[in-house]
Every structure is written in C-alpha cells, then in structure tokens.
Amino acid sequence: MSRPPLRALGLVVGFGVHPVLRGIDLVVPDGSRLALLGANGSGKTTLLRTLAGAVRPDAGVVEVAGRELVHHRAGLRAHRQLVQLVTQDPDDQLFAADVCRDVSFGPLNLGLSEGVVRARVAHALSVLSIEDLAERPIHELSYGQRKRVAIAGAVAMEPQVLLLDEPTAGLDPRGVDEMVIAVEGLLAEGTTVVISTHDVDFALWWADSVAVLADGRLRHGSPPELLCDAELIDVARLRRPIVSQVAAELGLSALEIGDIPALVAAIRQSCGVGVKQVVTP
Numbered sequence: 001m002s003r004p005p006l007r008a009l010g011l012v013v014g015f016g017v018h019p020v021l022r023g024i025d026l027v028v029p030d031g032s033r034l035a036l037l038g039a040n041g042s043g044k045t046t047l048l049r050t051l052a053g054a055v056r057p058d059a060g061v062v063e064v065a066g067r068e069l070v071h072h073r074a075g076l077r078a079h080r081q082l083v084q085l086v087t088q089d090p091d092d093q094l095f096a097a098d099v100c101r102d103v104s105f106g107p108l109n110l111g112l113s114e115g116v117v118r119a120r121v122a123h124a125l126s127v128l129s130i131e132d133l134a135e136r137p138i139h140e141l142s143y144g145q146r147k148r149v150a151i152a153g154a155v156a157m158e159p160q161v162l163l164l165d166e167p168t169a170g171l172d173p174r175g176v177d178e179m180v181i182a183v184e185g186l187l188a189e190g191t192t193v194v195i196s197t198h199d200v201d202f203a204l205w206w207a208d209s210v211a212v213l214a215d216g217r218l219r220h221g222s223p224p225e226l227l228c229d230a231e232l233i234d235v236a237r238l239r240r241p242i243v244s245q246v247a248a249e250l251g252l253s254a255l256e257i258g259d260i261p262a263l264v265a266a267i268r269q270s271c272g273v274g275v276k277q278v279v280t281p
C-alpha cells in the first residue's frame with residue numbers, strides 16, 4: 001500500500017538577504033523518482049536541505065508520512081528516520097575511520113541491536129556493490145568510492161525518502177551507470193528517490209517527474225514537457241535533451257520520446273524502413 005507523499009507547502013528560505021526559495025510547493029508521490037534541476041546557485045541544495053530538516057524555512061512546512069516536520073530535537077530525529085539526505089560532497093558526510101564504522105553509525109545511533117545493525121550495513125553495502133570496501137579506511141578510498149559509502153550510510157537508515165544531491169557528479173560513465181543500478185534497487189524496494197542533477201539527458205529518461213528551480217520558484221511536471229519548454233530552459237540555464245533535439249529535427253513528437261530506444265522506435269515507425277535511410281543524407 002502506498003504511503004502519504006513527501007510534501008512541501010509554501011517553503012520560503014533566505015539567508016538573511018533575498019529569499020533563495022520564494023514559496024515552493026512540491027508533492028513527491030511515495031515510491032516515485034524525481035529529478036531536481038536548476039542553474040548553479042538556484043537553490044537545489046537549499047531545497048534538499050530544507051526537505052531533510054537541515055535548514056529551517058522562514059515560512060512553509062514539510063510533511064512526510066502524513067507528519068509535519070517540527071524543528072526540535074525529537075521532531076528532527078523522527079524526520080531523519082524517514083528522510084535521508086546525501087550531500088554533494090561525500091567528505092561533508094563521512095567521518096569514521098573505516099567504511100563499516102561509518103555506515104553503521106546511523107543505525108547504531110537509533111539504538112538498534114547489534115544483529116540488526118550488522119544486517120542493515122550488509123544490505124547497504126550490497127545495494128551499493130561495495131562489500132569489498134567494508135574494512136577499508138575512508139581516507140584511502142577514491143572520490144567515487146567515497147560517494148558510494150556516503151549513500152550506503154543513508155541507505156542503512158532504511159529511509160522512506162532518499163534525497164541525493166548530485167550523486168553522479170564527478171563519476172566516470174561506468175560509475176554513473178553503477179550508481180543508477182544501485183538507485184534502481186532502492187526504488188524496487190519502494191524508496192522514494194529525489195536526485196538533483198545538471199544532466200538533462202539523464203533526467204529525461206530516468207525521472208517520473210522533474211522539478212526545475214529558477215528565480216526562487218519551482219516548476220514541477222512531466223520530464224519531456226518541462227525539458228522541451230524553451231522559455232523555462234532559458235531562465236533555468238538548461239539545454240534541451242539530445243533525444244528531444246534529434247526528435248524535433250526529424251519532425252517527430254519530442255513530447256512522446258523520452259530515451260534512445262523510444263527515439264529509434266519512433267524513427268523506424270515513421271518511415272517504415274531502416275534507421276539509416278532517415279539519418280544519412
């Protein structure tokens with residue numbers, strides 16, 4: 001059965017000067033995948049931190065599992081059992097001497113028994129395919145490995161909602177694929193996943209919906225609709241996804257094409273022959 005969504009209503013966040021978020025409403029259905037886009041400095045990290053309870057908004061509320069986030073010790077503790085944020089830079093998050101100790105820190109802090117903690121850590125390391133790193137000192141790991149350990153730490157908390165701030169930034173292409181596979185595993189288990197990213201091509205094929213921040217406001221809607229909106233693309237300093245550009249060049253409906261297989265199928269269907277006859281001059 002689906003649980004109540006992650007919901008933000010009227011969020012206003014400033015840091016003493018102009019508001020970064022000027023009244024944000026957002027509903028992320030349980031078990032869904034949302035890509036959060038926007039220019040540098042548009043407020044993606046601020047929004048994720050606010051949803052996670054790390055930033056207290058000047059106005060507005062955050063709700064998860066039907067419960068409003070309250071910014072006192074017990075309220076934040078309860079919220080963090082449901083919503084986990086993984087920071088853009090893993091070094092902002094990792095602090096223990098080795099991988100196992102870092103990933104087990106959160107569950108141990110919940111007061112869970114040793115056996116349960118061990119099982120949670122084993123599961124988190126397996127989801128991220130880093131069982132082999134369990135005993136390694138954090139300072140010896142590569143950037144991509146540290147990113148995975150940081151996510152494993154959040155996964156071990158078994159949150160309902162996982163907020164990942166640019167999880168694929170700085171990873172090599174294979175590393176991005178492996179990260180996506182790990183996230184698919186979490187989605188299959190029913191976790192709601194929000195990913196902030198600058199990668200419009202990834203957002204188009206991966207997300208159920210996209211949210212775009214610009215000028216402190218948020219547009220939320222279907223990936224092809226928003227990522228093909230010329231005005232929004234301009235104000236949010238994005239670009240149209242490659243498959244949408246190709247579809248438009250070929251006179252196909254870019255709104256119905258979300259990834260390369262769909263583009264190839266549409267080309268085949270529209271000409272009734274091989275792809276080469278369409279794309280080769």
Ligand SMILES: Nc1ncnc2c1ncn2[C@@H]1O[C@H](COP(=O)(O)OP(=O)(O)OP(=O)(O)O)[C@@H](O)[C@H]1O
Pocket residue numbers: 015020038039040041042043044045046047
């Ligand atoms: N703790 C803070 N104190 C003061 N200003 C802040 C603070 N955190 C963020 N800001 C400001 O809020 C704005 C949004 O920053 P934020 O980090 O949320 O953007 P972003 O969309 O995540 O950018 P990027 O794509 O570079 O990660 C920026 O102007 C930033 O300087």
Ligand SMILES: [Mg+2]
Pocket residue numbers: 044045046088165
């Ligand atoms: Mg950021």
